Amino acid sequence: xxxxxxxxxxxHGAEWTTKQLFVYPNEFIYxxxxxxxYPYMTxxxxxxxxxxxxxxxxxxxxxxxxxxxxxxxxxxLLPVAMMPLQFHLQQPLxxxxxxxxxxxxxxxxxxxxxxxxxxxxxxSEVWFEYRQYFxxxxxxxxxxxxxxxxxxxxxxxxxxxGSRDLSEKAIAVDKKAVTILAAIGIPVACFLHGYAGFIFxxxxxxxxxxxxxxxxxxxxxxxxxxxALCMLTYIIIMQWKKFQAVLAKGMGDESVVxxxxxxxxxLSKATRYLLGFLIAAITLELLDLxxxxxxxxxxxxxxxxxxxxxxxxxxxxxxxxxxxxxxxxLLVVPKQQTIKKxxxxxxxxxxxxxxxxxxxxxxxxxxxxxxxxxxxYTLPIIPHxxxxxxxxxxxxxxxxxxxxxxxxxxxxxxPSIRYS
Numbered sequence: 464x465x466x467x468x469x470x471x472x473x474x475h476g477a478e479w480t481t482k483q484l485f486v487y488p489n490e491f492i493y494x495x496x497x498x499x500x501y502p503y504m505t506x507x508x509x510x511x512x513x514x515x516x517x518x519x520x521x522x523x524x525x526x527x528x529x530x531x532x533x534x535x536x537x538x539x540l541l542p543v544a545m546m547p548l549q550f551h552l553q554q555p556l557x558x559x560x561x562x563x564x565x566x567x568x569x570x571x572x573x574x575x576x577x578x579x580x581x582x583x584x585x586x587s588e589v590w591f592e593y594r595q596y597f598x599x600x601x602x603x604x605x606x607x608x609x610x611x612x613x614x615x616x617x618x619x620x621x622x623x624x625g626s627r628d629l630s631e632k633a634i635a636v637d638k639k640a641v642t643i644l645a646a647i648g649i650p651v652a653c654f655l656h657g658y659a660g661f662i663f664x665x666x667x668x669x670x671x672x673x674x675x676x677x678x679x680x681x682x683x684x685x686x687x688x689x690x691a692l693c694m695l696t697y698i699i700i701m702q703w704k705k706f707q708a709v710l711a712k713g714m715g716d717e718s719v720v721x722x723x724x725x726x727x728x729x730l731s732k733a734t735r736y737l738l739g740f741l742i743a744a745i746t747l748e749l750l751d752l753x754x755x756x757x758x759x760x761x762x763x764x765x766x767x768x769x770x771x772x773x774x775x776x777x778x779x780x781x782x783x784x785x786x787x788x789x790x791x792x793l794l795v796v797p798k799q800q801t802i803k804k805x806x807x808x809x810x811x812x813x814x815x816x817x818x819x820x821x822x823x824x825x826x827x828x829x830x831x832x833x834x835x836x837x838x839x840y841t842l843p844i845i846p847h848x849x850x851x852x853x854x855x856x857x858x859x860x861x862x863x864x865x866x867x868x869x870x871x872x873x874x875x876x877x878p879s880i881r882y883s
Contacts, residue, residue: 510689670762786815
């Protein structure tokens with residue numbers, strides 16, 4: 464298909480695809496940065512929820528404050544899970560059809576069931592966790608005469624669904640409901656992201672994606688990225704709040720209480736779980752690589768060319784080296800962990816999981832079905848059209864920024880972090 468005005472070829476993917484050697488004319492990098500962001504963001508959702516469940520289900524009391532924060536953050540990440548797909552679709556309005564007509568005849572169509580079930584669980588758990596707070600705020604604002612306070616009181620009353628019961632029995636029911644929902648939510652969260660790996664792993668036509676280990680690898684790396692993001696965001700928020708309090712105190716505001724900032728014992732406990740999932744993720748990825756090399760199927764020749772030559776730097780230097788090995792050493796080797804080293808390790812882990820998604824999505828399309836040519840993806844940096852915005856750097860940054868915007872709004876009404 465060509466543009467009538469310019470005569471240029473109109474093909475989705477032609478603008479950012481560079482071909483090398485023998486490539487079929489109809490082959491392009493169709494799945495670009497947004498399809499990289501899709502499994503990455505759903506992984507963050509699942510990982511954040513798993514971290515919050517460590518306290519509610521397994522009784523890790525040291526993670527109490529972190530669990531509450533992770534639960535709210537998971538809620539803010541939830542709507543963003545569909546955002547990359549909406550950006551990628553040529554007809555975005557059709558994206559909601561997955562939600563309205565879910566069925567199990569395809570992995571994509573099953574998304575409606577999985578996402579809806581997970582959304583109900585997360586929203587319900589947040590409601591039971593904060594029901595007492597909603598009622599207390601509604602009562603505290605009763606009798607206030609200003610318009611803003613009146614609207615806020617009715618807002619909290621609506622959030623509480625009209626509930627006024629603050630008895631010990633009702634609060635005990637809330638805690639029990641949170642525990643049950645968290646227990647149910649763990650397998651659902653894993654399935655939410657595992658099915659993303661299933662989509663890739665079930666593509667028989669692609670030699671890199673076709674692997675029964677793909678869903679499990681996606682789940683383990685998802686938990687790593689989710690825990691790492693929650694820990695990193697928690698560190699930034701707590702250190703910023705501490706800086707603000709110290710600054711206000713220094714300017715003579717005696718009413719300000721200086722908070723402690725990040726508590727290393729809380730982060731140390733979360734780090735131990737992070738290391739466990741990181742080891743599992745690396746082991747599974749290496750096992751998959753060794754299995755492919757050992758079986759040496761017909762496609763192994765082209766896969767070996769892609770992994771050890773064309774994409775060697777991206778896979779073994781950026782993903783395994785910078786994104787896995789270095790942060791692993793930073794978390795294990797130092798006897799005395801510091802905020803600075805932990806922050807660097809968390810940033811590198813997030814980068815490593817992103818590169819894993821990149822190498823799976825982009826790398827899986829890098830070789831032609833002719834097994835004799837390659838394609839290279841060039842990320843659009845400066846958008847000159849809606850297409851290059853959605854499928855470029857700014858589109859990806861929009862997806863990354865959205866959950867933080869939602870978290871900032873939600874935090875205005877829900878205390879996600881306790882400073883006491």
